[in-house]
Amino acid sequence: WGRLIRARGKCERCGKTTGLQAAHIISRNYGKTRHLIENGVALCNGCHIFWAHKEPDEFVDWIRKTRGEDTFYRLRRIANQDGKADYETAYLLLKEEESKENNLCQQ
Numbered sequence: 001w002g003r004l005i006r007a008r009g010k011c012e013r014c015g016k017t018t019g020l021q022a023a024h025i026i027s028r029n030y031g032k033t034r035h036l037i038e039n040g041v042a043l044c045n046g047c048h049i050f051w052a053h054k055e056p057d058e059f060v061d062w063i064r065k066t067r068g069e070d071t072f073y074r075l076r077r078i079a080n081q082d083g084k085a086d087y088e089t090a091y092l093l094l095k096e097e098e099s100k101e102n103n104l105c106q107q
Contacts, residue, residue: 023052
């Protein structure tokens with residue numbers, strides 16, 4: 001999951017290309033959204049640690065503006081669903097995304 005998020009190549013907030021980290025929009029504590037590609041954002045270490053984690057309200061506002069209200073609230077609804085996370089499906093979706101990424105790299 002993290003490798004696919006970091007493959008975006010630059011910090012989605014400031015544009016920096018070094019020190020990239022994969023940040024979760026909805027906390028990774030929520031198993032249902034933990035491995036969803038759309039729940040990830042590529043941030044440099046500064047934006048991740050010293051902005052997203054230190055200013056969570058500002059981070060959420062930025063996500064809602066850049067990803068859209070619908071996406072943010074859909075992720076929240078998924079995260080709050082009852083039941084266990086479906087890790088098998090998450091794994092298959094990650095493999096599918098990885099395959100797409102590999103195909104793009106080969107073109």
